[in-house]
Amino acid sequence: QAQVLESGGGLVQTGGSLRLSCAASGIPFTIHFMGWYRQVPGEERELVAEMNSGGWATYGNSVKGRFTISAISRDNAKNTVYLQMNSLKPEDTAVYYCKARGDYDLWGQGTQVTVSS
Numbered sequence: 001q002a003q004v005l006e007s008g009g010g011l012v013q014t015g016g017s018l019r020l021s022c023a024a025s026g027i028p029f030t031i032h033f034m035g036w037y038r039q040v041p042g043e044e045r046e047l048v049a050e051m052n053s054g055g056w057a058t059y060g061n062s063v064k065g066r067f068t069i070s071a072i073s074r075d076n077a078k079n080t081v082y083l084q085m086n087s088l089k090p091e092d093t094a095v096y097y098c099k100a101r102g103d104y105d106l107w108g109q110g111t112q113v114t115v116s117s
Helices: none
Strands: 003-007 010-013 018-023 032-041 046-052 057-059 072-075 080-086 094-101 105-107 111-116
Touching: 003 094, 018 032, 018 094, 032 072, 032 080, 046 072, 046 080, 046 094
Parallel strands: 010 111
Antiparallel strands: 003 018, 018 080, 032 046, 032 094, 046 057, 072 080, 094 105, 094 111
16 A cells, blocks of 8 residues: 655754654655645645655745755655755744655645744
8 A cells, every 4th residue: 555654743943953754655656756845724735845766856935045955865765755954933834745756646644843933
């Protein structure tokens, strides 16, 4: 059974750091992209960062200039992707979702990240 499972969310103070992890298993296709999106109630889900199998990363506009170019990393052999978030702000509070993209998109259930002021 295909599964995408996130971990690593939690509560952190402004300026703190969190590292999110995501593991995909039982995927019936080649995963070309793995990445992170986030969503707050009443708003659309937005891209945080995504990486293709060749290591090329794309960052969403809301985190460009804040998250370093090495914030997202991926282990293709293990179908895992990580997101290192530093200098977090309250506006980063959201549910963070992992997505594996190949023949179609597979989403995880999400992990809550809360940044207190």
